[in-house]
Amino acid sequence: MAHGGLQALGLAxxxxxxxxxxxxxxxxxxEVSTFAGDNIITALVTMKGLWMSxxxxxxxxxxxxxxxxxxxxPAHxxxxxxxxxxxxxxxxxxxxxxxxxxxxxxxxxxxxxKKSSVAAGGGALFILSGLLALVACSWYGHRIITSFYDATECPSTSSEQNLGFEFGSALFLGWAGSALALLGGSLLASSCCSRGGGGAAKRGYPRAKTPPQGPPQLPRP
Structure with a gap:
C-alpha cells in the first residue's frame, strides 16, 4: 500500500x-520593468515574455x-x-x-x-523535463540580473525611462514547476527500487518447502 501511495504522490x-x-x-x-519616473499617473509597466511583450x-x-x-x-x-x-x-x-x-x-x-520499471521510466522523463525547464529559467534569470546591473550602472538621462527589468511572476512559476517535476519524478523513479510487502515471494526470498505428507496412518490396536 505504501508503494502505491508513493507512486500516487509522485504522479500528483x-x-x-x-x-x-x-x-x-x-x-x-x-520580466517586468522597474519605473524610475516621477509621474505615477502616466507610468507604463512593460512586461516581456517568451512569445509577446x-x-x-x-x-x-x-x-x-x-x-x-x-x-x-536574442539568443537566450x-x-x-x-x-x-x-x-x-x-x-x-x-x-x-x-x-x-x-x-x-x-x-x-x-x-x-515490469510495471515498476515503466513507472520509473515515466519518472525519469519527468526529471528530464524538470531539468530542461530549470536550465531555461535559470539562464533567463541570469540574463535579467546582468541586464539590470548594466542598466543601473548607466541610467538613462530621461526621468520617464525605466531603469531595467526584474523577475516576473512567470519566472518564479517556472522555477516552482521545475522543482515539483524533479521531486515527483524522483518519487516515481524510486518506485523501481522500493519493494512492497506481501510475503517472502514479493521480496524475492525463496518460499519454505513443506515436507510431503503421506497417507494417514491408522492407529495400532
Whole structure:
C-alpha cells in the first residue's frame, strides 16, 4: 500500500509541476520593468515574455504584441523557448508512462516488476523535463540580473525611462514547476527500487518447502 501511495504522490507532484511549466511558458510576465519616473499617473509597466511583450498603464489598460521575427530575438530567448517546448512535450509522454506503470492501474500488464520499471521510466522523463525547464529559467534569470546591473550602472538621462527589468511572476512559476517535476519524478523513479510487502515471494526470498505428507496412518490396536 505504501508503494502505491508513493507512486500516487509522485504522479500528483510531477503533474502539477508540468502544468505549472505550461502556464509559465504561456504567461508574458517573465520580466517586468522597474519605473524610475516621477509621474505615477502616466507610468507604463512593460512586461516581456517568451512569445509577446505587453505594456500596462496605471489605469489598468493592457496592450500586448507578439514577436514578429524569430530570427531577430536574442539568443537566450530562443534557447529558453526551445528548452521549455521540449520540456512541455516530454510531459505527456512521462504522464502516460507513469500512469501505465502505477500499481493501482491495470494497463501495462500484471507483472509488478515490469510495471515498476515503466513507472520509473515515466519518472525519469519527468526529471528530464524538470531539468530542461530549470536550465531555461535559470539562464533567463541570469540574463535579467546582468541586464539590470548594466542598466543601473548607466541610467538613462530621461526621468520617464525605466531603469531595467526584474523577475516576473512567470519566472518564479517556472522555477516552482521545475522543482515539483524533479521531486515527483524522483518519487516515481524510486518506485523501481522500493519493494512492497506481501510475503517472502514479493521480496524475492525463496518460499519454505513443506515436507510431503503421506497417507494417514491408522492407529495400532
Amino acid at each position: 507532484l510531477a503533474g502539477a509541476g508540468w502544468l505549472a511549466l505550461l502556464a509559465a511558458t504561456a504567461l508574458p510576465q517573465w 505587453c505594456v500596462s498603464t496605471s489605469t489598468g489598460q493592457l496592450q500586448c504584441k507578439s514577436y514578429e521575427s524569430v530570427l531577430a530575438l 530567448l530562443q534557447a529558453t523557448r526551445a528548452l521549455l517546448v521540449v520540456s512541455g512535450v516530454l510531459g505527456p509522454l512521462a504522464l502516460g508512462a507513469a500512469v501505465a506503470g502505477m500499481k493501482c492501474t491495470r494497463c501495462g500488464g500484471d507483472d509488478p516488476r
